[in-house]
Amino acid sequence: MNAINPHIFREYDIRGVAGKDLTESLVFDLGRIFASRLRKELSLVTPPRVAVGRDGRLSSPQLAEKLAAGLAQGGALVDDVGLVPSPGLYFAMHHFKADAGIMITGSHNPPDYNGMKMVKTSRPVYGDQIQELKQALMAEAFEDHPGGAIHKADILDFYLQRLIVDFKPGRRVKVVLDCGNGASGVIAPQLLEKLPGIEGEVLFAEVDGRFPNHHPDPTLPENLHQLRQRMQETGAEIGIAYDGDGDRIGALDHQGKIVWGDRMMILFARQILATRPGATIIGDAKCSQVMFDAIAQAGGNPLMWKTGHSLIKTKMKETGAPLAGEMSGHLFFADRYLGFDDALYATVRLLEIIAQSPATLAERLSDLPEVHATPELRIDCPDEKKFQVMARILQGERDKGSDFSDVDGVRVRCDGGWWLLRVSNTQPALVARVEANTLERLHEIAQEVAALLKPEGVFLPNWE
Ligand SMILES: [Zn+2]
Incomplete structure (x- = not known):
C-alpha cells in the first residue's frame, strides 16, 4: 500500500x-x-x-x-x-x-x-x-x-415525493435557483416543476465537476453575482443557491441582498413555534444574537451549540429540537421532516413561507434590529499553538467574570455586541467573528479582540 x-x-x-x-x-x-x-x-x-x-x-x-x-x-x-x-x-x-x-x-x-x-x-x-x-x-x-x-x-423519485409531500401552496412566487453545476442539479429542476404556484428557472443545473460557471459555495458573495443578475432580469423575488453537494443553502432577497442562514432560521423558527410553543431551536455559535433573541421572543427555547452536522444532529435528538441551523446554511428540519441538513427541503419550506403571506422575504424580517458583523475572520495560528492560545483567552474571560459561552470556543457578550473566537477544525488558524449594534461599536469590539490576541503573537486580519 x-x-x-x-x-x-x-x-x-x-x-x-x-x-x-x-x-x-x-x-x-x-x-x-x-x-x-x-x-x-x-x-x-x-x-x-x-x-x-x-x-x-x-x-x-x-x-x-x-x-x-x-x-x-x-x-x-x-x-x-x-x-x-x-x-x-x-x-x-x-x-x-x-x-x-x-x-x-x-x-x-x-x-x-x-x-x-x-x-x-x-x-x-x-x-x-x-x-x-x-x-x-x-x-x-x-x-x-x-x-x-x-x-x-x-x-430520486422517492426523494422528490418526500420533499414535496406536505408543501402548502399559496400565492404565486417567482424564484431563481442556482445549482452551481453541483449535485443539486439532478433534482432542483424537477422540484421547481412540482411545487404549485412556484415558478421560475434553474441556473447551472448541468452537473459538471469542473464548476465552469462559479464555485459552488453560496457563503461567498462572489458566487452569487450570476444569481442576482438573473433575478433582476426575470423579476424574481427570491434567489436560492446550493453548495456542491446540496446540503447548504444560500438566499438572496428581492433587492439582491444576502439572507444568511441565521436570518432564514428566524423565519423557520417563527413558523414552527406557532404550532410548537416552547420548542428548543438550535443555532451554532456563529449565529447572530438577533436570531437567538428572535427565537426567544417567538416563544422558543434558543440553544447555542457547536458547528458540525454530527454534533448538531446528536443535540437535536437529545433535546427533541424540531429545527437547527448553522450560519453557513446547513439547516436541519425535524419538523415535518427527517432531521438532517437538506438545502432542497429548506427551499421547499422557504418558498412555502413566502407563498403563505403577501409580504416579501425582506418585509417579513424588517422588524429585526439592524446589526453589523464582520465576516468569519481567519487568524493564522500554528496547530501546535492554537489550543493553548484559545485556553488562555478563555481563562482570561473567566477571570474577568465576562458574560460568555464556551460551547464552541469562546463567545463573549459585551456592551452593544459580542465576539466569538474558536479553533479552526481544519486549518492552522483561529476563527473570529464580531457583531455589534453600530458600526462604531463593531470596530471597538474588534480592537478589543485584537488587543487580546496581540500578546499571543497572533493578529486579527483587516476585514474591510
Ligand atoms: Zn456541502
Missing part, C-alpha cells in the same frame, strides 16, 4: 486531493474496514446495509465504485444510489432502513478534491471514530466477510 497522508482524516470527514491523497485503493480499503467494523458494532446476524452516493465531481464515479466494492468485500449489502446531493443519500438511508451511509463528495472544495462523509444511524461518525478508521487502515486490519453485495438503486 502507498503511504497514507494522515491529514485527510479530519474531524467530520475524510478529505483530500483525489488520486493523490484519496486514491481508489485507499477508498476500497476504507470500505472494507467500515463494513467489518459496522458488523461488529451492531452485532448483526444479517449483513449490515450501507447506502452509497456520490456528487458530480470528475473523480467521484470511480471512487464510489471502489467504495461500494470494498464495502461488499467487508460483508455489507450496498445500496448504490449514484449521483445525488448529500441529503438525497441521507434520505436513501432512511428509505432503505440502512445502518449507515457514505457520500463521496468534495462539498465546496476545489475541483481536484474529493472526500467521504459517513453517517451511521446508531451513532454519528466523527472525531475518534474517524481516527479509529485511520488507525485500522494504517495497521491494515482488514477482515473480509461473506454475504456482501451491491444493488444499484434509483432514489
Whole structure:
C-alpha cells in the first residue's frame, strides 16, 4: 500500500486531493474496514446495509465504485444510489432502513478534491471514530466477510415525493435557483416543476465537476453575482443557491441582498413555534444574537451549540429540537421532516413561507434590529499553538467574570455586541467573528479582540 497522508482524516470527514491523497485503493480499503467494523458494532446476524452516493465531481464515479466494492468485500449489502446531493443519500438511508451511509463528495472544495462523509444511524461518525478508521487502515486490519453485495438503486423519485409531500401552496412566487453545476442539479429542476404556484428557472443545473460557471459555495458573495443578475432580469423575488453537494443553502432577497442562514432560521423558527410553543431551536455559535433573541421572543427555547452536522444532529435528538441551523446554511428540519441538513427541503419550506403571506422575504424580517458583523475572520495560528492560545483567552474571560459561552470556543457578550473566537477544525488558524449594534461599536469590539490576541503573537486580519 502507498503511504497514507494522515491529514485527510479530519474531524467530520475524510478529505483530500483525489488520486493523490484519496486514491481508489485507499477508498476500497476504507470500505472494507467500515463494513467489518459496522458488523461488529451492531452485532448483526444479517449483513449490515450501507447506502452509497456520490456528487458530480470528475473523480467521484470511480471512487464510489471502489467504495461500494470494498464495502461488499467487508460483508455489507450496498445500496448504490449514484449521483445525488448529500441529503438525497441521507434520505436513501432512511428509505432503505440502512445502518449507515457514505457520500463521496468534495462539498465546496476545489475541483481536484474529493472526500467521504459517513453517517451511521446508531451513532454519528466523527472525531475518534474517524481516527479509529485511520488507525485500522494504517495497521491494515482488514477482515473480509461473506454475504456482501451491491444493488444499484434509483432514489430520486422517492426523494422528490418526500420533499414535496406536505408543501402548502399559496400565492404565486417567482424564484431563481442556482445549482452551481453541483449535485443539486439532478433534482432542483424537477422540484421547481412540482411545487404549485412556484415558478421560475434553474441556473447551472448541468452537473459538471469542473464548476465552469462559479464555485459552488453560496457563503461567498462572489458566487452569487450570476444569481442576482438573473433575478433582476426575470423579476424574481427570491434567489436560492446550493453548495456542491446540496446540503447548504444560500438566499438572496428581492433587492439582491444576502439572507444568511441565521436570518432564514428566524423565519423557520417563527413558523414552527406557532404550532410548537416552547420548542428548543438550535443555532451554532456563529449565529447572530438577533436570531437567538428572535427565537426567544417567538416563544422558543434558543440553544447555542457547536458547528458540525454530527454534533448538531446528536443535540437535536437529545433535546427533541424540531429545527437547527448553522450560519453557513446547513439547516436541519425535524419538523415535518427527517432531521438532517437538506438545502432542497429548506427551499421547499422557504418558498412555502413566502407563498403563505403577501409580504416579501425582506418585509417579513424588517422588524429585526439592524446589526453589523464582520465576516468569519481567519487568524493564522500554528496547530501546535492554537489550543493553548484559545485556553488562555478563555481563562482570561473567566477571570474577568465576562458574560460568555464556551460551547464552541469562546463567545463573549459585551456592551452593544459580542465576539466569538474558536479553533479552526481544519486549518492552522483561529476563527473570529464580531457583531455589534453600530458600526462604531463593531470596530471597538474588534480592537478589543485584537488587543487580546496581540500578546499571543497572533493578529486579527483587516476585514474591510
Ligand atoms: Zn456541502
